[in-house]
Amino acid sequence: MSQANNGVQIEDLAPEHFHDQAKAALADPQLRQNFRGAMDYLTDKRKIAFSDPTEEKRIRDLSAAIRQRSLSKLPDLLEQLETNCTNNGIQVHWAETTEQANSIIAGIAGQHNAKNIIKGKSMVSEEIELNHEMEKLGIECLESDMGEYIVQLDGDKPSHIIMPAIHKNKQEVSDTFEKHLDDFTPTVDVDELIKTGRTRLRKKFHDADIGLSGVNFAVAETGTLCLVENEGNGRMCTTVPNVHIAITGIEKVVEFLSDVPPLYSALTRSATGQAITTYFNMISSPRRAGELDGPEEVHLVLLDNGRTQAFADEEMRQTLQCIRCGACMNHCPVYTRIGGHAYGTTYPGPIGQIISPHMMGLDNTKDLVTASSLCGACGEVCPVNIPIPEMLQRLRQEAKNSPKNNRPAIKGQAAAASRIELLAMKGFAFAASHPSLYHLGSWSATKMRSLMPSKIGPWTQCRTAPKPAGKTLHQLIKARKQGQKS
Amino acid sequence: MRIYPAKPVKVYFYATCLVDLFDPQAGLDAITLLEQQGIEVIFIEKQTCCGQPAYSSGYDQEAKIIAQSQMDLFTENWPVIVLSGSCGGMMHYHYRRLFKDDQNQTQVDDFCERVFELTEFLVNVCRIKLKDQGENTSVVMHTSCAARREMNVHVTSTQLLSQLDNVKIREQDYESECCGFGGTFAVRHSDISQAMVEDKTRHLSETKASNFVSADWGCLLNINGSLEYQGNPMRGRHLASFLLERTGGK
Ligand code: SF4
Numbered sequence: 001m002s003q004a005n006n007g008v009q010i011e012d013l014a015p016e017h018f019h020d021q022a023k024a025a026l027a028d029p030q031l032r033q034n035f036r037g038a039m040d041y042l043t044d045k046r047k048i049a050f051s052d053p054t055e056e057k058r059i060r061d062l063s064a065a066i067r068q069r070s071l072s073k074l075p076d077l078l079e080q081l082e083t084n085c086t087n088n089g090i091q092v093h094w095a096e097t098t099e100q101a102n103s104i105i106a107g108i109a110g111q112h113n114a115k116n117i118i119k120g121k122s123m124v125s126e127e128i129e130l131n132h133e134m135e136k137l138g139i140e141c142l143e144s145d146m147g148e149y150i151v152q153l154d155g156d157k158p159s160h161i162i163m164p165a166i167h168k169n170k171q172e173v174s175d176t177f178e179k180h181l182d183d184f185t186p187t188v189d190v191d192e193l194i195k196t197g198r199t200r201l202r203k204k205f206h207d208a209d210i211g212l213s214g215v216n217f218a219v220a221e222t223g224t225l226c227l228v229e230n231e232g233n234g235r236m237c238t239t240v241p242n243v244h245i246a247i248t249g250i251e252k253v254v255e256f257l258s259d260v261p262p263l264y265s266a267l268t269r270s271a272t273g274q275a276i277t278t279y280f281n282m283i284s285s286p287r288r289a290g291e292l293d294g295p296e297e298v299h300l301v302l303l304d305n306g307r308t309q310a311f312a313d314e315e316m317r318q319t320l321q322c323i324r325c326g327a328c329m330n331h332c333p334v335y336t337r338i339g340g341h342a343y344g345t346t347y348p349g350p351i352g353q354i355i356s357p358h359m360m361g362l363d364n365t366k367d368l369v370t371a372s373s374l375c376g377a378c379g380e381v382c383p384v385n386i387p388i389p390e391m392l393q394r395l396r397q398e399a400k401n402s403p404k405n406n407r408p409a410i411k412g413q414a415a416a417a418s419r420i421e422l423l424a425m426k427g428f429a430f431a432a433s434h435p436s437l438y439h440l441g442s443w444s445a446t447k448m449r450s451l452m453p454s455k456i457g458p459w460t461q462c463r464t465a466p467k468p469a470g471k472t473l474h475q476l477i478k479a480r481k482q483g484q485k486s
Numbered sequence: 487m488r489i490y491p492a493k494p495v496k497v498y499f500y501a502t503c504l505v506d507l508f509d510p511q512a513g514l515d516a517i518t519l520l521e522q523q524g525i526e527v528i529f530i531e532k533q534t535c536c537g538q539p540a541y542s543s544g545y546d547q548e549a550k551i552i553a554q555s556q557m558d559l560f561t562e563n564w565p566v567i568v569l570s571g572s573c574g575g576m577m578h579y580h581y582r583r584l585f586k587d588d589q590n591q592t593q594v595d596d597f598c599e600r601v602f603e604l605t606e607f608l609v610n611v612c613r614i615k616l617k618d619q620g621e622n623t624s625v626v627m628h629t630s631c632a633a634r635r636e637m638n639v640h641v642t643s644t645q646l647l648s649q650l651d652n653v654k655i656r657e658q659d660y661e662s663e664c665c666g667f668g669g670t671f672a673v674r675h676s677d678i679s680q681a682m683v684e685d686k687t688r689h690l691s692e693t694k695a696s697n698f699v700s701a702d703w704g705c706l707l708n709i710n711g712s713l714e715y716q717g718n719p720m721r722g723r724h725l726a727s728f729l730l731e732r733t734g735g736k
Pocket of ligand 1: 270323324329351381382383
């Protein structure tokens with residue numbers, strides 16, 4: 001990927017280097033063009049899918065209500081899910097940390113002496129860096145989602161949660177294939193490119209010891225795992241190999257089977273503008289006696305990794321409503337310009353900015369929570385009505401201050417506290433709440449307007465310095481009143 | 487949807503610190519527009535700033551001090567007309583959040599209910615009818631994000647402009663996209679902000695409109711600064727000034 005050309009290596013991608021990563025991305029015209037084009041395409045598709053505003057509102061309100069209800073009962077629903085999955089023959093595992101999740105998966109692989117894992121799309125597996133960790137144990141993980149496959153060939157990371165290779169155009173995908181695949185004739189024909197990937201993957205499904213997938217909705221009522229996908233690779237991963245491992249964050253649970261259709265509709269319309277996807281899988285057990293296919297073992301790994309921290313605070317709990325549709329990033333003017341890698345987190349864009357602090361701590365992510373103009377485009381499109389700008393504002397506050405009102409500290413609390421900035425803000429608050437001081441300030445600004453510096457820090461990097469008027473409105477109004485009197 | 491009151495006899499006028507300092511004429515023009523509606527406009531001299539810079543930077547305590555000091559000034563039950571969508575959003579919407587679970591919550595809610603952005607007030611409360619007296623011309627408008635998403639007033643700004651018979655409204659590409667200001671964002675993430683404002687100025691210029699207006703001085707500070715830096719002669723004005731000029735008010 002091109003950021004490497006600008007001196008930032010993929011391995012180094014981290015939220016702590018946000019400024020440098022963003023700068024590198026901004027300086028890459030091809031990357032910016034790829035993102036702008038792709039985001040325009042997706043936002044247009046969503047607009048068509050939600051062309052009726054009344055229906056849009058109905059779907060969003062319903063989806064938000066379902067997610068809120070599920071979260072309000074989260075501990076109970078998780079227990080119910082575990083019981084029902086277990087009764088169905090699905091083995092349930094709990095992981096508090098990413099390390100635990102990896103060791104659970106390694107353990108299952110060990111029991112089967114597995115050497116190959118074929119993967120459907122799963123952002124949680126990115127979150128725990130599964131491929132990397134398994135590689136250390138001599139287990140090969142192969143991505144079978146086309147975007148993930150391309151990204152994996154490159155030793156790259158996904159730059160979007162539903163379209164991992166969106167930072168690449170056709171030509172770049174062709175280049176990737178040419179570099180890594182034997183007998184590939186370069187082409188920019190999309191069908192040809194996809195066919196190439198599919199053909200190479202075919203046999204791999206058959207040979208893999210384990211299939212691994214994510215989960216879109218886990219239904220507590222029935223112990224069912226729902227999987228939304230377009231390529232059919234998810235179905236292959238979860239049916240062909242003898243063992244299927246599903247991994248998901250604990251927040252993905254919903255109460256009833258009837259909760260799924262509205263969420264599914266909200267998800268696909270928001271993500272790609274589709275009414276439904278090509279495949280929708282419901283996995284409710286391993287292969288039963290007499291069935292001809294399906295895995296003999298199904299495992300469900302439930303990952304916390306900071307989610308209970310978000311859950312503990314009623315306001316921030318809204319973060320967990322997310323159904324990972326990606327609409328917030330598609331509409332975000334910052335994401336559109338810097339792309340997903342710049343964030344240095346598994347989840348980029350607006351949702352990443354509010355979930356990553358819980359996963360990685362505010363100390364690592366403090367630059368992310370300020371990297372928004374709070375324009376509100378994300379909140380405007382979120383299909384489950386997460387008030388993302390409010391969450392960002394709240395996290396900014398937690399990054400600056402120690403915990404308030406005996407609220408529990410959040411990881412990395414106060415990491416961005418700055419004595420100088422606090423003093424400046426206190427000074428500003430004092431002046432703004434003491435009119436005479438404020439007036440003195442604005443009056444002097446008008447008097448000294450000719451002396452105003454022409455360079456004021458980063459502001460004048462691309463703008464001229466603002467010039468105060470000759471008189472403030474306060475002064476003009478005084479004069480106007482006197483004029484009216486006389 | 488907001489329910490609007492009948493046209494009042496008196497209103498408070500909230501200029502915002504940016505208009506106070508950088509475009510006081512816009513303040514006077516807005517006052518004239520309101521007075522033409524037969525409304526008495528009260529300007530409280532002690533008003534300063536809505537506190538948004540502190541709020542959006544994560545300094546809630548400091549923002550609260552400022553918010554309280556401002557609310558204390560507007561004691562009568564008259565509407566408070568704000569000359570900028572984002573400050574309007576701060577005072578109409580975020581003050582409630584800021585004082586959530588506070589003992590004077592109801593008092594704050596009452597105040598927030600009285601806050602209106604200028605254009606929404608002119609359209610929905612005054613039901614203003616504008617008579618265009620100018621030559622044929624064209625205009626492109628930028629609506630601030632807060633105005634658009636918190637106050638829904640991009641609609642009312644357009645409604646005002648479309649009342650002007652001789653003014654053709656030109657739409658820019660990516661009209662609803664942020665100009666990259668975002669208060670301290672422009673400074674903290676200057677590279678990203680630069681990319682955003684440069685795109686915005688390009689889209690505005692490409693319309694080749696003769697006039698560029700906005701009802702938000704935060705955005706104007708950002709966009710005008712960038713236009714001037716680029717040597718682009720286009721300059722944005724406050725919508726109030728444009729409206730007054732078109733209707734022969736000055
Ligand atoms: S925060 Fe909302 S818009 Fe963003 S990915 Fe989650 S559900 Fe979609």
